[in-house]
Amino acid sequence: MASTSVTTRKITIRGAGIAGLWTALLLAQRGHGVTLLERSEKPFTDACSFYAGAMLAPYCEEEVAEELIRELGLRSIELWRETYPELQIHGSLVVAQPRDRRELDRFARMTGGHERIDAARIAELEPDLADRFATGLYFAGEGHVHPHQAMDYLLEAARKAGTDVRIGEEELPKASDVVIDCRGLAARDELTELRGVRGERLVIRSDEIQLNRPVRLLHPRFPLYVVPWGYGFYLVGATQIESEEEGAVSVRSALELLSTAYALHPAFGEAEIISFGAATRPAFPDNRPRIVVRDGHVYINGLFRHGFLLAPALAELAADFIETGAAHSEVFS
Amino acid sequence: MMPNFYGKEIASRLLIGTALYPSPQMLCDAVKASGSRIVTVSVRREAARGRTGQQFWDLIKELDVLVLPNTAGCKSVKEAVTTAQMARELFDTNWIKLEVIANDDTLQPDLFGLVEAARILNEEGFKVFPYTTEDLGAAERLVAGGCEILMPWGAPIGSGQGLANPLALKTMRAYFPETPLVVDAGIGAPSHAALSMEMGYDAVLLNTAIAKAGDPVKMGKAFAKAIEAGRLAYESGLMEPRDMASPSTPVAGTPFFKIDSAS
Numbered sequence A: 001m002a003s004t005s006v007t008t009r010k011i012t013i014r015g016a017g018i019a020g021l022w023t024a025l026l027l028a029q030r031g032h033g034v035t036l037l038e039r040s041e042k043p044f045t046d047a048c049s050f051y052a053g054a055m056l057a058p059y060c061e062e063e064v065a066e067e068l069i070r071e072l073g074l075r076s077i078e079l080w081r082e083t084y085p086e087l088q089i090h091g092s093l094v095v096a097q098p099r100d101r102r103e104l105d106r107f108a109r110m111t112g113g114h115e116r117i118d119a120a121r122i123a124e125l126e127p128d129l130a131d132r133f134a135t136g137l138y139f140a141g142e143g144h145v146h147p148h149q150a151m152d153y154l155l156e157a158a159r160k161a162g163t164d165v166r167i168g169e170e171e172l173p174k175a176s177d178v179v180i181d182c183r184g185l186a187a188r189d190e191l192t193e194l195r196g197v198r199g200e201r202l203v204i205r206s207d208e209i210q211l212n213r214p215v216r217l218l219h220p221r222f223p224l225y226v227v228p229w230g231y232g233f234y235l236v237g238a239t240q241i242e243s244e245e246e247g248a249v250s251v252r253s254a255l256e257l258l259s260t261a262y263a264l265h266p267a268f269g270e271a272e273i274i275s276f277g278a279a280t281r282p283a284f285p286d287n288r289p290r291i292v293v294r295d296g297h298v299y300i301n302g303l304f305r306h307g308f309l310l311a312p313a314l315a316e317l318a319a320d321f322i323e324t325g326a327a328h329s330e331v332f333s
Numbered sequence B: 001m002m003p004n005f006y007g008k009e010i011a012s013r014l015l016i017g018t019a020l021y022p023s024p025q026m027l028c029d030a031v032k033a034s035g036s037r038i039v040t041v042s043v044r045r046e047a048a049r050g051r052t053g054q055q056f057w058d059l060i061k062e063l064d065v066l067v068l069p070n071t072a073g074c075k076s077v078k079e080a081v082t083t084a085q086m087a088r089e090l091f092d093t094n095w096i097k098l099e100v101i102a103n104d105d106t107l108q109p110d111l112f113g114l115v116e117a118a119r120i121l122n123e124e125g126f127k128v129f130p131y132t133t134e135d136l137g138a139a140e141r142l143v144a145g146g147c148e149i150l151m152p153w154g155a156p157i158g159s160g161q162g163l164a165n166p167l168a169l170k171t172m173r174a175y176f177p178e179t180p181l182v183v184d185a186g187i188g189a190p191s192h193a194a195l196s197m198e199m200g201y202d203a204v205l206l207n208t209a210i211a212k213a214g215d216p217v218k219m220g221k222a223f224a225k226a227i228e229a230g231r232l233a234y235e236s237g238l239m240e241p242r243d244m245a246s247p248s249t250p251v252a253g254t255p256f257f258k259i260d261s262a263s
Helices: A017-028 A067-083 A100-112 A121-126 A149-160 A249-263 A266-270 A307-324 B024-034 B054-062 B079-092 B111-123 B137-146 B166-175 B190-198 B218-238
Strands: A010-014 A031-038 A093-097 A113-116 A135-139 A164-167 A176-181 A194-205 A217-218 A224-230 A233-237 A272-283 A292-294 A297-301 B014-017 B040-042 B066-070 B095-098 B128-130 B183-185 B203-206
Touching: A010 A017, A017 A031, A017 A149, A017 A194, A017 A297, A017 A307, A093 A100, A093 A121, A100 A135, A100 A217, A113 A121, A121 A135, A149 A164, A176 A307, A194 A249, A194 B054, A217 A249, A224 A249, A233 A249, A249 A266, A292 A307, A292 B137, A297 A307, B014 B024, B014 B218, B024 B054, B024 B218, B066 B079, B079 B095, B079 B111, B095 B111, B111 B128, B111 B137, B128 B137, B137 B166, B190 B218
Parallel strands: A010 A031, A010 A176, A031 A164, A093 A217, A176 A297, B014 B040, B014 B203, B040 B066, B066 B095, B095 B128, B183 B203
Antiparallel strands: A093 A135, A113 A135, A194 A233, A194 A272, A217 A224, A224 A233, A292 A297
């Protein structure tokens, strides 16, 4: 929707998490004067996006999320495709252990965009999972990125597009026309409905097993997933706890995450543990994202567990709003 | 007459767990739709080391319902007692739903641990809601230990199988005519809740059946209606099943009866 007739504005973006990065990039590409402020001294150290699974799974997420998430997610995948050369679109695979097979029926009922596949097809898609699961769901249109590489790339791309990136700075420049606040949970003083939802994840490395796409293992209590990061690295995530505790991963959560990997394939039992990590993700009470326009500030927040899935589409909506005043009725408030 | 739990009259026979909902907003909407007046919250899981998100609790407080903290996931007497003590601090209530879990596969109560933990907590002034089985011996011990309410399982937690052992549940109702009895766990469908009510149970406690429904709010309403229907049926007196047919309008031998006019 970029147009030469649009007046360029001086825009300040607060927070270089996934939402801030995308917003900076899109607005800079459209010719605006963008300043990106990040309070941490080193990029991404405070960003919950850094701990993300970074799956782009608009269909799978429908199990618990509303249609809006799918709609925005599908648009986001298009934007990722246009922007990020390392985007992986190999679909995602959902499996369950024999005793939890009913969970697979429920998952299929709650979601779209999938086909039911048998053991032979699973073996074709993921040779290392051959004979491990009799049936599964394959979501061909889904993808994933490596969160750290993607964030580095976006920061560099925003810089190249002309963004003035100021790391370790919080102070707003005096002369900006618009302030876009992408600070996540740090904006809760102003967005009082925000709450933090703790997520914990694990990174492991294994030379024995190769997965080509994210695999979700359903379980009646915790749906957990393994995402291949390449070079033998795997992210196993993520718990979802109504808590704002900042501390390290609990033993219980570690057990849950480790047993997921192990249940997916016993070869993960020999994998190296690279790191555990935890972050609190910003969410509104309905777990839907919002763009809030208030007192000359535009807030993009409440991305919850969908940061990488929603950030591009939300950034685009915010950019369109700044240029034309157009406001998507389900997102803006 | 509405049930009375530890001196508090409760305006709804449905107790709802707060886990597994797509969002806190959906949880609140479902609780409102169901008319439930008591919600259970897991201390161990949600209050990770005592620092539960304030916003989450604010949302639950806005519902203006009674909070029944539980010791879900505790596997020993000591763990359950400590968790109960933590819950009393956190939620400012001496109510506790006591779970002492025997194993992860069935999540069935460890009755020996349960009786012991209930005794300790009752002595410490807690109002204990024990999650137990239909075992009458254990139930007697719980009552002797100070429990004024019993919560036998319908089926394993989260299984949605309904009332796995209705005969034992009936016996329990007959054996404890005055003690408030709540079917806790295993309820998968409103019909299971209705059946519990028809058997004279005072209330049902459930979580997954509503939280993981396609539309939790609508399912909350469905449970409210089923519970009302079941309770009304119990109060009105159900007919006894018979072995033989017994037409409500005798036809054989009726004078002037014609096939044509029979509709």
